[in-house]
Amino acid sequence: MSQxxxxxxxxxxxxxAPGGAGGWGDRGEIKPRGGGWAAGGSGLGPRGWAWRWALWxxxxxxxxxxxxxxPLAQDFIGQSSRILFFHVPMAWTSLVAFVAAGAWSxxxxxxxxxxxxxxxxxxxxxxxxxxxxxxxxxxxxAKVMWHAWWNxxxxxxxxxxxxVFYGAYLxxxxxxxxxxxxxxxxxxxxxxxLVVAPYLYFVMPWMAKFTLHPKPVVNPAxxxxxxxxxxxxxxxxxxxxxxxxxxxxxxxxRLLRLADRRAVTAxxxxxx
Amino acid sequence: xxxxxxxxxAAVNLVIWTGLFLYLLRLDARVRNLEKEE
Numbered sequence: 001m002s003q004x005x006x007x008x009x010x011x012x013x014x015x016x017a018p019g020g021a022g023g024w025g026d027r028g029e030i031k032p033r034g035g036g037w038a039a040g041g042s043g044l045g046p047r048g049w050a051w052r053w054a055l056w057x058x059x060x061x062x063x064x065x066x067x068x069x070x071p072l073a074q075d076f077i078g079q080s081s082r083i084l085f086f087h088v089p090m091a092w093t094s095l096v097a098f099v100a101a102g103a104w105s106x107x108x109x110x111x112x113x114x115x116x117x118x119x120x121x122x123x124x125x126x127x128x129x130x131x132x133x134x135x136x137x138x139x140x141x142a143k144v145m146w147h148a149w150w151n152x153x154x155x156x157x158x159x160x161x162x163x164v165f166y167g168a169y170l171x172x173x174x175x176x177x178x179x180x181x182x183x184x185x186x187x188x189x190x191x192x193x194l195v196v197a198p199y200l201y202f203v204m205p206w207m208a209k210f211t212l213h214p215k216p217v218v219n220p221a222x223x224x225x226x227x228x229x230x231x232x233x234x235x236x237x238x239x240x241x242x243x244x245x246x247x248x249x250x251x252x253x254r255l256l257r258l259a260d261r262r263a264v265t266a267x268x269x270x271x272x
Numbered sequence: 273x274x275x276x277x278x279x280x281x282a283a284v285n286l287v288i289w290t291g292l293f294l295y296l297l298r299l300d301a302r303v304r305n306l307e308k309e310e
Contacts, residue, residue, distance in 0.1 A: 044300070044301070044304070052293075052297060052300075055293075056289075056290070056293045059289055060286055060289060060290075063282060063285045063286055063289060064282065064286075066282075067278050067279070067281065067282035067285075068282065079278055082278075247296070248296065251296065251299055251300060251303060254303050254307065255303060258303070258306055258307065258310070261310060
C-alpha cells in the first residue's frame, strides 16, 4: 500500500485510489458524534454542549481566581506572581502534549493506523504552541523579576531545547514524501521524545546547580510548598488547560483527516 | 478601584478566552458539518 496524503503535513506523491479501503484518507475514521441537537446548527448533542460550556466556566473561574482569589506570592515584585497561574499550566500542558504525541506514536508503530499518526502530529503542533506561550509568559515574568527578558536560566534553556527538538519533528514531517515512511520515522522520533521531554522538563533543571527560577511547587522531598488558595487556582487552571488541549487536539486531528481525505480524492480525480 | 488596574487585566483575559472559545465552538460545528458531507 502506497497511498499518499498530501495534507498540511506532507506533500503529494503518486496518485492513490480515491477513498480506497485501508488508505490514508480512509483508515482510522473519526465519526461525527451528536444527533443534530440545535437543529441545523452544530450537530452537538446536549452532552457536547454541556462539557464545552463547563470548560468555558471552569477556565473563566480560574482566570477570576488568579486575579481576585489567590494571594500575591511573597518575594515577587508587584502583581507578577499572577502570571504563574497561566505560565505553569501552559508549560505543564505542553509536556502533556509531547508525552501524548509519544503515546500515539507508540500506538501507530503497533497498529499502523494513520489516525494515530495524525493524532501525534496534532499533539506536537499544539505542544509547540503551548511551549512557546509558556516561554513568552516566562520571559514577561523574567523582565519584571530579573530585569531581563532572557537569562539562560536552566529552565529557560531546557524549554528552548524542547522547542528545537519538536520543531525538528515538524521539519521531518515536511521533508518526507512517502506517507508511510513519514509516519514511521516521525513515530520513532516522537517515541524518543518520551525520554527527551521529561528529561528536559524535570531532570535537566533539577541537575543544574544554580537557577534563578522559583522553587518547584512540589519540592524534592515530595512536599507541596504553596499557599492553599494559590495551589487551588493553579490546579484548577492546569486541569482546565489540559482539557482545553484535548478539545483543540480533537479538532485538529479531525481537520487533518478531512485534509487527507480531500487530498486522496483530488489525487484520484487527477489520475483518472 | 482594584489596585494597579488588575481588574482590567482580568477583564481582557476573560474577553480573550470567551472569544477563543466561541471561535472554537464555531470551528467545531464547521468540522462536524464537513464530516457529515463526506
